[in-house]
Amino acid sequence: MLGRFGSLAPLVTQNVQLQQQQRGMATLKSIQIRLKSVKNIQKITQSMKMVSAAKYSRAERELKQIRPIGNGASQFYEKAEIAAPQDQPQKLFIAITSDRGLCGAVHTSVVRLIRNELKNDEQNLKVVCVGDKSRLILQRMYGKNIILSCNEIGRLPPTFSDASKLADSILKSEHTFGSGQIVYNRFKSVVSYNTQTLPVFSLSAIKTSAKLPVYDSLDDEVIQSYLEFSLASLLFYAMKEGACSEQSSRMTAMDNASKNAGEMIEKLTLTFNRTRQAVITRELIEIISGASAL
Template sequence: MASMKELRARIGGVKSTRKITNAMKMVAASKLRRAQVQAESAKPYADTMYRMMGELASTVQGADPSSLPRLMAGTGKDQTHLLIVMTSDRGLAGGFNANIVRQARQYINELHSQGKTVRLLPVGRKGGDVLKRYYPDAIVDILSSDTGQGDSFGQAASIAQHVSKMLDKGEIDCCTLMRNLFVNAMTQTPERIGLVPLPVAENDNQQANADTAQYEFEPNDEELLAQLLPRNLEVQIYAALLESAAGEQGARMTAMDNASRNASKAIDNLSLRYNRTRQTNITNELIEIISGAEAV
């Protein structure tokens, strides 16, 4: 049984921990609002561009991949896959990092079972450390995540250039991005997005195809694609960075709130044990005094 001194020390330690978790919850809550606004602002533009590029890909479906830009059709093969996995640089965010890494490992094992080669580009130290431990030979590089405080678009452009160079050199055939989709502060859903080749938009029926308007573009298609394809890649990665940043802050706020609640419960339990121990000690001392008096 713990002594009163030990119980007082444990109560003091848990109270100090609760102060830290409360402070971290407040910091995460203040950062969450800004990150959420940024993610929601970028989402409509990114979704519209993704859908537009998918419709564009459907118009060239069946064409020779070698005649199309690699950012649209890939290399024409399906052997080497690049997987971009977005996590955070810091922990104490509940299952935010563990969930996306678990989904990534399942997808990697699925590709391996099909005889595919997987290259990994983790964005975020937490996910990078885990994936490096399981797949050390597959790591291309481990990049720092962006929590929405720095130049997120500059980072997205840098990642997009990295992907484009690997495609041009023929080091990869396909590229997929995995990130946590921000739903709310308590819910972040792992999501997989195909970046290269562009996913073909699926229409509900043939009538939808017939009703689709036909457009003429200026400048010509080649010049238009040369500008749109790199921009689309940058925008999708940028939106994913913002979603991941919002999800991280939401997950951390929820995790620290739960930690603070658990600390309060632990303090209550320890205080109850402390009072019972104190009462027991007082009772024992009274018994000893009474017994001594009776002996005299």
């Protein structure tokens, strides 16, 4: 009996050793899978950084040519000193975003400004969402305030034709407004941008301006034509500014993500080597201990 029970001790020791080996192999396998996953993510972020860098250089080059158009269109409202009419409290906000993410807080900064305005005057304020990012965020709480939305923004560089179609849809919408704002991101540098607004006024607000008679040969048809052209020009300018800010922010974000992935790879590699060395050392100790016991 005692002899039969005495043979259980080596079996128990062998099972414990087998469990330890399996645990060590499982840990090495999980670290290896994690390391491979982070390396793949780093390849993706590096590729996205290179693509964004190419798009950013083109967007910045085009933006320098477009800025005089936007500045010229906004000068008319400043020189004529057009103000929002008191009898029309309705406002219109146009959010310039895109459909694509992974670009920092470019879209959320635009939505945050509009959301603060909606909290103060939700009843008289309507929103036009350019891009799915602004629509997805605003429709959770202020879906009834969205009168128009468009997608397929950000995949290709914006054109004046896109801005003209958007301006035509806004002017033909059933919503009547006295004044409004285009909320966009103004590009400053590769790592900096500002969320700003451009004024938008209705035909009645322009007609009631006190300094409008300074301009000669202005009738209703001329004012209406200029209103349509200026709205399209301002939208085109804002979309170009937003596209350049988006690409620069995405390039910076992907660069930071690649650096973070590199740091994780170094830590995981060190952990993997230490764990593998510990498993090898433990196996050697078990082999030497078994040889010494024999």
